[in-house]
Amino acid sequence: MDRARIIAEAAARISQELDAAAIMVSGDLSFEGIETGGIPVYYISMRPKSIIDHLVATGKEGKSPAKELSDQLNREASGNVDHLQHAAAIEYVLEGPKSGTIVGVVETRGSSSIIVHSLDENPLIKAMKECEERVRPEVMNAVLKIAFDIALTGREGKKIGAAFIVGDSEEVLKRSHQIILNPYEGHEEACRNVLDRKNWESIKEFAQLDGVFVIDETGIVHAAGRYLDVDGKNIEIEKGLGGRHVSAAAISRDTVAIAVTVSESGGVLRVYKDAKETICMESLQPATRYI
Numbered sequence: 575m576d577r578a579r580i581i582a583e584a585a586a587r588i589s590q591e592l593d594a595a596a597i598m599v600s601g602d603l604s605f606e607g608i609e610t611g612g613i614p615v616y617y618i619s620m621r622p623k624s625i626i627d628h629l630v631a632t633g634k635e636g637k638s639p640a641k642e643l644s645d646q647l648n649r650e651a652s653g654n655v656d657h658l659q660h661a662a663a664i665e666y667v668l669e670g671p672k673s674g675t676i677v678g679v680v681e682t683r684g685s686s687s688i689i690v691h692s693l694d695e696n697p698l699i700k701a702m703k704e705c706e707e708r709v710r711p712e713v714m715n716a717v718l719k720i721a722f723d724i725a726l727t728g729r730e731g732k733k734i735g736a737a738f739i740v741g742d743s744e745e746v747l748k749r750s751h752q753i754i755l756n757p758y759e760g761h762e763e764a765c766r767n768v769l770d771r772k773n774w775e776s777i778k779e780f781a782q783l784d785g786v787f788v789i790d791e792t793g794i795v796h797a798a799g800r801y802l803d804v805d806g807k808n809i810e811i812e813k814g815l816g817g818r819h820v821s822a823a824a825i826s827r828d829t830v831a832i833a834v835t836v837s838e839s840g841g842v843l844r845v846y847k848d849a850k851e852t853i854c855m856e857s858l859q860p861a862t863r864y865i
Contacts, residue, residue: 578603581686585679586610588688595674595693598661598861601681605864616670616861618661654680654687660855662691663698667718668860701852705832705845709741713793714832716768718843720777721834725841726859729782735838736781737822739802742831743790747797749828753785754799766795781836786822804828809849823849 582605589597590611597615599605605615658678666672671693678689693699706714717738728734739746757780758766767773768789777787777795785799804824811819815837822833827849835844845853 577686579608581679581688582608585677585688586613588690589613589677592675592677592690594677594690595671596665596676598658598665598676598678599681600657600661601679601686603679603681603686615864616661616665617864618658618665618861619859651687654678654682655689655691658689658691659696659698661861662693662696663702663853664722664855665861666693666696666699666702667715667722670861698853698855701845701847704852705847708830708847709791709832710793712769713740713789713791716793717789717834720768720774721836721843722860723774724778724781725836725843728841729778733838733841734782734836735818736836737786737818738789738834739786739800739822739825740789740832740834741791742829743788743794743796745829746788746802746825746831747800749804749825750786750788750797750800750802752797752799753801754783756797756799757783758795758797763794768793768795786818811851819844819846822846823851826850 582603585597586605586608590613594613597605597610597613598618599615600618600620657680658676662671662676673693676691676693678687678691680687680689702714702718717740721736721738724734724736764770765773768777780787780798783799785801787795788797788800789795802821802825804821806820806824809820809823809827811823819835822835823846825831826833826846833846835846836842837844840856843853843855844851
């Protein structure tokens, strides 16, 4: 029996014994013909880099080769866990498993890991749930789905950035002004509700405009093309990020709104709450469900 088959069968057996919500696989590992007891299998994107690929034959100064190898293996294991947590959080938003245990199989060059992960302890999912204390869960979920789609596909084949300020809309409107005519002005609420998928295409179209979207806690879009009148002083964000992220973080400090941003340069999705980056998702390719 080949190595890949042994690993897949072990993961399937563990998932059944734990009554797992799903099996998530990163790598070239087939579950065809393997009994999973009805537990769905999701194929997630590969990790961008493997630390194992960069193992060196000799240790750094002051470290034995064995210690250097041990440290790099620990970093590889940590990276695999982070990758699984990230993928599980994406599927949480995209109608995947909401609670319970995930059994993950992460393959990199020369190594395989089986990871048992609790969705209830996932730090990204915890951060989403904290946001849902201020904004209705279905509204937060819809905004994240729209942001994911913008990050993945852009618009008309071109990468675009976007920012959505969700909740505490009265205060946000007081602290901002229009830089273009508001495309949502005067329209019925039914045409401005993010909970209706029929409105998503127009939202993604208006995402090409400069400025931010202002959305209330019930999901009604009040404005697009809005400029935030906030002071970015003392806002600490990742180096290299531009004004969109600074103002998004600042408005989340000055109000109780949640800010969701998409970077034009890399399609990275970030969520700011109380001026802090609480969520960062860099690889947004959704999983493929096999079973």
